[in-house]
Amino acid sequence: MSSAETRAEDRRRELDDQLADIKAQIRSYPQPIAGCDAQYQHLFDKRELLVEKIKDLDSE
Numbered sequence: 001m002s003s004a005e006t007r008a009e010d011r012r013r014e015l016d017d018q019l020a021d022i023k024a025q026i027r028s029y030p031q032p033i034a035g036c037d038a039q040y041q042h043l044f045d046k047r048e049l050l051v052e053k054i055k056d057l058d059s060e
Contacts, residue, residue: 019050
């Protein structure tokens with residue numbers, strides 16, 4: 001396995017761990033008031049960013 005492949009696998013694992021953490025935070029978050037909870041929306045935004053990064057990494 002090449003160094004680049006190892007780095008890519010490490011990065012994928014890191015992103016998967018971050019995504020799992022964000023999903024857990026969203027699941028345990030108290031019921032928000034729709035459109036009024038910036039932190040809740042921030043978690044969704046971070047989740048989408050991580051999903052996109054994982055897709056990009058997988059397409060390389």
